[in-house]
Amino acid sequence: MALASETLSAAAAEGAGSERRLAVRQRLLDAVTWLTTPLLPDDYLGLLNPLWSARQLRGRVEAVLPETADAATLVIHPGQGWTPHRAGQYARVGVDVDGVRHWRSYSLSSPPERADGRITITVKADPTGLVSPYLVRRVTPGTIVYLAPAQGEFTLPELPPDRLLFVTGGSGITPVAAMLRSLALHNQVSDVVLVHSAPTPADVIFGTELRALAARLPSLRLYERHTRTDGRLTMAQLRRLCPDWRQRHVWACGPTGMLDEVERHWRRTKLADRLHVERFRPPVTAGGAGGRVRFVASGRQADADGTTPLLVIGENAGVLMPSGCRMGICYSCVARLRSGRVRDLRTGREHGDEGELVQTCVSAAAGPVEIDL
Amino acid sequence: MAVHTSEPVSATAHLSDVDIKEIGRELDQLRDEITASLGESDARYIRRVIAVQRRLEVSGRTLLMVSILPPAWLAGTACLAVAKILENMEIGHNVLHGQWDWMRDPEIHSTTWEWDSATPADMWKHSHNFVHHTYTNVLGKDRDIGYAVLRVSPEQPWHPVYLAQPVYNAVLAAFFEWGIAIYDIELERAWRGEKSWAATLNQLRGVARKAGRQVVKDYLAFPLLAGPSALPALLGNITANMARNVWSHTVIFCGHFPDGAEVFPEDQLDGESRGEWYLRQLLGSANITGGPLLHLMTGNLSHQIEHHLFPDLPSNRYAEIAPKVRDLCERYGLRYNAGSLLRQTATVWKNVLRLALPSPSRRAAGDAVPDYFAATTR
Numbered sequence: 001m002a003l004a005s006e007t008l009s010a011a012a013a014e015g016a017g018s019e020r021r022l023a024v025r026q027r028l029l030d031a032v033t034w035l036t037t038p039l040l041p042d043d044y045l046g047l048l049n050p051l052w053s054a055r056q057l058r059g060r061v062e063a064v065l066p067e068t069a070d071a072a073t074l075v076i077h078p079g080q081g082w083t084p085h086r087a088g089q090y091a092r093v094g095v096d097v098d099g100v101r102h103w104r105s106y107s108l109s110s111p112p113e114r115a116d117g118r119i120t121i122t123v124k125a126d127p128t129g130l131v132s133p134y135l136v137r138r139v140t141p142g143t144i145v146y147l148a149p150a151q152g153e154f155t156l157p158e159l160p161p162d163r164l165l166f167v168t169g170g171s172g173i174t175p176v177a178a179m180l181r182s183l184a185l186h187n188q189v190s191d192v193v194l195v196h197s198a199p200t201p202a203d204v205i206f207g208t209e210l211r212a213l214a215a216r217l218p219s220l221r222l223y224e225r226h227t228r229t230d231g232r233l234t235m236a237q238l239r240r241l242c243p244d245w246r247q248r249h250v251w252a253c254g255p256t257g258m259l260d261e262v263e264r265h266w267r268r269t270k271l272a273d274r275l276h277v278e279r280f281r282p283p284v285t286a287g288g289a290g291g292r293v294r295f296v297a298s299g300r301q302a303d304a305d306g307t308t309p310l311l312v313i314g315e316n317a318g319v320l321m322p323s324g325c326r327m328g329i330c331y332s333c334v335a336r337l338r339s340g341r342v343r344d345l346r347t348g349r350e351h352g353d354e355g356e357l358v359q360t361c362v363s364a365a366a367g368p369v370e371i372d373l
Numbered sequence: 374m375a376v377h378t379s380e381p382v383s384a385t386a387h388l389s390d391v392d393i394k395e396i397g398r399e400l401d402q403l404r405d406e407i408t409a410s411l412g413e414s415d416a417r418y419i420r421r422v423i424a425v426q427r428r429l430e431v432s433g434r435t436l437l438m439v440s441i442l443p444p445a446w447l448a449g450t451a452c453l454a455v456a457k458i459l460e461n462m463e464i465g466h467n468v469l470h471g472q473w474d475w476m477r478d479p480e481i482h483s484t485t486w487e488w489d490s491a492t493p494a495d496m497w498k499h500s501h502n503f504v505h506h507t508y509t510n511v512l513g514k515d516r517d518i519g520y521a522v523l524r525v526s527p528e529q530p531w532h533p534v535y536l537a538q539p540v541y542n543a544v545l546a547a548f549f550e551w552g553i554a555i556y557d558i559e560l561e562r563a564w565r566g567e568k569s570w571a572a573t574l575n576q577l578r579g580v581a582r583k584a585g586r587q588v589v590k591d592y593l594a595f596p597l598l599a600g601p602s603a604l605p606a607l608l609g610n611i612t613a614n615m616a617r618n619v620w621s622h623t624v625i626f627c628g629h630f631p632d633g634a635e636v637f638p639e640d641q642l643d644g645e646s647r648g649e650w651y652l653r654q655l656l657g658s659a660n661i662t663g664g665p666l667l668h669l670m671t672g673n674l675s676h677q678i679e680h681h682l683f684p685d686l687p688s689n690r691y692a693e694i695a696p697k698v699r700d701l702c703e704r705y706g707l708r709y710n711a712g713s714l715l716r717q718t719a720t721v722w723k724n725v726l727r728l729a730l731p732s733p734s735r736r737a738a739g740d741a742v743p744d745y746f747a748a749t750t751r
Contacts, residue, residue: 035590039427098412099411099412324507325503325506328685329685330502330684331483331484334484347408359471
């Protein structure tokens with residue numbers, strides 16, 4: 001315990017020191033801004049090393065390691081300003097695909113204790129997706145990606161419970177892998193059951209590592225469910241695999257169907273407070289039939305059809321909409337998309353990522369939409 | 374060609390409604406083709422131009438630190454002038470048009486960009502992207518016709534103050550960024566009561582804030598940092614800014630004010646169709662012919678026609694669009710106004726000089742029918 005508190009106070013001292021350093025750095029940058037105006041010192045420092053940007057956290061892909069036929073792990077060197085994550089958390093990652101920035105959320109598969117300070121994400125290529133196939137098959141070492149701070153509550157408590165059950169499926173193993181790696185590093189694998197589903201043995205992400213870990217640690221029991229031959233895992237089978245499931249705290253991550261079942265089961269048995277669930281939500285694609293438009297800042301809502309510009313919808317709803325040419329050339333009307341997708345009325349193309357700036361005068365709602373106005 | 378009336382014959386009178394609709398469709402299709410093909414190489418292009426520009430600026434400013442040595446002054450000033458031209462023309466103007474918004478990079482985006490000019494980006498975006506690009510060359514609507522101080526079209530009524538315009542146009546060229554900053558405040562509209570003085574004062578403060586930082590950087594901070602080279606460094610900065618001013622004034626005036634660029638009456642806007650809008654952009658703009666370096670240094674405003682047809686398409690694509698627009702013009706008997714920098718500049722100045730005097734307006738004189746009309750009508 002003494003050792004732990006010593007480490008803590010050392011960390012606190014280091015924290016205060018780095019805070020002072022940051023303050024000095026900030027003052028220096030403020031002064032230099034008078035020389036770089038209207039740009040920021042960042043804009044010039046970025047020429048030397050893109051990872052030095054203080055405005056937008058970046059990372060450099062150092063390696064792309066194939067995991068299965070359609071999944072790969074990206075080893076990323078995060079730039080200045082990356083705060084270590086907690087095992088199980090995810091980060092939003094921005095990548096330029098064909099010149100266009102796209103943001104997606106990925107669980108961090110590396111433990112925060114990794115000695116070289118690198119982080120990893122492990123991505124399974126969705127054949128109908130845009131970003132995941134790019135990350136698995138096309139990205140090359142040296143590529144700069146953009147990062148948002150790690151977030152999420154799908155984490156283990158500071159002092160992990162003695163008995164744990166992980167229920168995972170497919171790429172749902174990625175946040176749990178970070179937890180297991182972290183637990184193993186701290187010798188905290190006291191009694192862990194991992195039930196993982198994947199179509200075949202070859203599709204098990206981190207299969208080799210997990211099997212080796214289970215062989216090394218008697219306190220880790222690994223059950224692989226190969227759904228192509230064995231079918232999908234039922235709750236009755238899960239109870240048989242892990243008879244003391246009632247005594248365990250559970251972390252579950254995987255396909256929606258599996259998670260729905262797990263949630264129902266733990267709710268029915270009144271043990272929902274022991275269950276922690278992480279869902280990966282792919283961006284929702286809705287039809288072009290219009291939808292409910294919510295103007296978040298002004299708190300107004302309106303129903304929109306698929307052909308009326310959002311600008312008109314907003315104006316009719318009494319929202320103060322910035323506008324200009326009303327024909328898509330002057331960009332006076334752009335507003336931030338909080339959620340949902342829009343259709344470009346000139347091309348018919350549907351698009352929309354969270355945080356994207358859209359021209360409201362030539363965009364119509366494609367499903368429910370939230371606008372930051 | 375027979376001209377029977379004293380009214381000028383519109384350069385589009387020979388086009389049927391079907392023609393105009395077809396022109397609109399063809400140009401829309403061209404736009405869609407380019408939009409669909411935007412990708413990695415375009416993104417690489419703008420990032421490379423930005424990187425080159427920033428390296429040039431750093432080199433220029435570093436050389437000016439030792440500008441007490443004449444070769445360093447010359448090289449430093451040249452680097453800085455080129456950097457400032459690239460920053461304003463190929464980067465700033467085009468980024469602020471939203472040409473690169475499709476990349477969704479918040480660091481190269483029309484809503485976040487600020488440029489190396491006295492005028493704040495948001496004010497310029499309103500006066501340029503909206504007022505000028507929407508109402509291009511419509512008398513009484515497009516404030517860019519003569520920038521509210523010059524008579525560049527015979528349709529503008531004469532006033533004795535225009536007698537001095539050759540002189541003040543030369544002064545404007547040298548101090549162009551300041552002219553634009555004042556122009557963007559729209560003082561004359563406040564004077565006429567078209568906008569409130571409170572809003573105008575607010576904008577004035579915005580310009581003062583932005584311009585203040587610009588002045589401190591170029592004329593105080595960097596010269597002082599140069600120590601013994603302070604005076605030559607100051608002169609270098611003044612020279613670079615003036616060179617950029619004269620260059621951008623020249624390029625921009627070549628875009629709309631040479632011989633042959635049409636102006637339109639306000640009723641043109643009533644129920645204007647997509648095709649008619651395109652035609653107005655086409656006939657109201659003029660190109661400068663030249664090589665890739667000229668196009669780069671003009672921010673591709675040498676392709677002013679293509680820029681006005683598609684103001685938000687990335688500038689690096691105008692060169693590939695131009696032959697298609699020229700071909701369309703030939704097929705429909707429309708003038709495609711293109712000439713060398715020397716020729717276009719000469720006609721701009723000829724007009725500035727001629728229109729300083731009270732000349733009969735084009736409307737009143739039968740012989741003043743634009744000369745290109747005979748040449749291009751079939």
